[in-house]
Amino acid sequence: MNKNIKKDFSRPLDVIIVEDNQVDARILESMLMDPPAIAKTLKIANTLSSAIKILEENEIEIAILDLNLPDSKGVETIVEISNRFPKLTIVINTGAYEDELGLEALSLGAQDFLLKGKYNSYVLNKILRYCLERKRSEIELKQAYETLKETQSQLIQSEKMKVVGGLASGVAHEVKNPLATILYGVTYLIDQVKLDDDNYNLVLKNIREATDRANVIITGLLDFSTLNKFNKVEYDIVDVVEKSLLLVNYQIDKNIINVVKDYENNLAPLLIDVIRIEQVLVNILLNAIVSMDKSGRVLIKIYSSVISKNKKELPASDKDNFIAGQKVVIVEIDDVGNGIPDDEINNIFDPFYTSRRGIGGVGLGLSVSKNILENHGASIVIKNKVDAGVIAKLIFKT
Template sequence: MGDPVAIEQSRAPVMKVLLIEDNPVDALMICSLLDGSAGGRISIECADRLSAGLERLADGSIDAVLLDLSLPDSAGFETLTQVSACAPRLPVVVLTGTDDEAMASRAVRSGAQDYLIKSEMSGSLLVRSLRYARERKQAQEQLRHAQKMESIGTLAGGIAHDFNNMLTGIMGFADLGLLGVAPGSRLHGTFSDIKGLAERAANLTRQLMTFARKQVPARQRIDLNATIAELAKLLARIMGREIELSLALAGDLASVRADLSQIEQVLMNLCLNSRDAMPQGGTLRIETANVTVDDPRWNADLGARPRRFVRMLLSDTGIGMDPTTLARAFDPFFTTKEPGQGTGLGLAVVYGIIQQHEGWIDVSSRPGHGTVFQIFLPVAPEPGDPVQTEALGGGNETILVVEDDDVVAHLMGAVLGPLGYVLQRATDGEEALEILQANPDGVDLVISDIALPWLGSNELVGAIRHRKPGQ
């Protein structure tokens, strides 16, 4: 049996290295060391000036740089700065004739991934350094990307929150306006237009919230058959010719209330999972049906939920899963794919979305016999079905509204005041606690925004329950 390391190296792509070195003796030595130690997995080309090196880097085909800091047209760390600016994603190994720890440390701080002393170099050391530099650079880029996305997500979530506050006021006052004018009147049309435009703006904030992973499902009445049929056009291209896509959709399928984009994500994740399980081709079948669930196996899942469901069934003829893999199928970050080929989040995301929709998902599989996923979503009430609602009541209780946004606070007063409630307002958690401390029995209900200055809503709730456990 061959050496696993050698086999892995033989499969790896050739690393293209640019050596920027003006000393021909040093350049010849480095090239000879790499030729004798890299096993053909590293190709090297040379530039004797920084300007020539930067010109070569501009085409984007180089994978790593070996850099001498003392060149005829540049010297010192300015050389490294220019290379990093020209090719910020490339790993750089600095070469020097000086054994100076301070210089080595500064080189790494300035953007180099490694530092080698020419007199101590060997072929194996050069190869290891280049591979280490590439891995280190990739790790740095991944960390930088993750930090950037987290920062953007935080920013997007904050913008969406503030924008939602304004839209809440616009839509709320538009609704109040609609209640106060005659249907069909000019003002009724004006308020309807205002509300419609605000709802379109709210769709933008939902996209921001989805990006920031803070989105609550935007449910609407949807036809799963139509969703699957539309998505099948895309899936047929993604699956390839080796996989047959078969649909068996019930003609009288009931509607469900769901977030369309999230249901599309569920279908896409499951179908791609099936595709990857059929590398030699096969069949993916998607079925829908109306079902009334009365099976003791599902009692724990159902709880007090309605028993009428729409079932989506996805079955493939792939390699299947053994019991150990099946038991962990929905675990976050669990994957059987090769490193770099999957995050292990696809099925975990599917599970979370279905749970959010008050449904559940079941999977069965055997090695060599494919996999079957069953998804159950509650049937949506028919438009004419009675919906449990309560008429607007009223009272004389005192409500403390903790809200820092003036528009939202004004809206709360406009809605609750005419119903007889007495409203007090605090603009942050600390002011709310002062009001409650001054009159412990004078407030019957607290309504609080989630994001508050100074003292957040979680801390406020904790403080209220500590001071008055029954509140």
């Protein structure tokens, strides 16, 4: 640890001076470059726009910034630079320091102040190193905060699901039997009582359709209550995917969907409840199919992989369930449909969240799927692609 700090203190830096006063720039340059040099890369810009260009094209870690440039005055300069280059350490070099301006500059992203004429190369070196360290901590803190926020919202989500799931399955149990009676009754009436009146027949047909739909919802809800009962066996995931494709064959044919397959050979078998994972795959395939106009394309990839060092492929809530370097099998389902609006992407796993209400959507497909995968210690990630469509990734431990 101590050694590292020492090393860090003598490491030559990559610096840009943004200063339109040539004399001030010269002074800084000699402090940074005269042996023993503080900087190994030194760029000098005399306007904000030229500084931005240099920063875009070079690996610079620290900017020494004058706030009175020909094309940008005052703290605006800090805002512009720190927004564009959030990892850059910024030190203000000013002729006249004022407390108010100083504090504002710090709150806008600068790390410290240099007062022109009041420092030598020793002080400059020290301030630059301290600023770099402060910036590094700030970035780490920000990242930790983001992860915490994401984990918290996913925790809330999973608690919410437990409550909704528990409640819903209780209600579903109670409603299922009376509903079955209504369904049998109305089916019997339609079959046995041949009425002459078309209106009566239409009413009966409507009742049966409504009851059928209610039954689909109730069955979906009951899934929550049986989610603890799993029958896991070692199974080839390619077979499960193929079985699931057979189950949605009708919808694929009807919508003239081109299914493209890219399966790796000799994948390790997975310990899964085949029926449940089939249910997950059918949900995701159906979501993909209905998101596309006719003649769409679904690409299914199955391949082995390993979890990366920073586990960036996993959602925050699942990072602790996997270890870096862990072997996994990934099933990707990639569509070219209409995608998910950005402001709704965080809701898609909520029970009853659907953008297809009124056209057959209940909003349980993904929340049930997520539960099933959680029970398998597997993860699911659904993202919009850069071009049109959505990619769903199921990540199974092997």
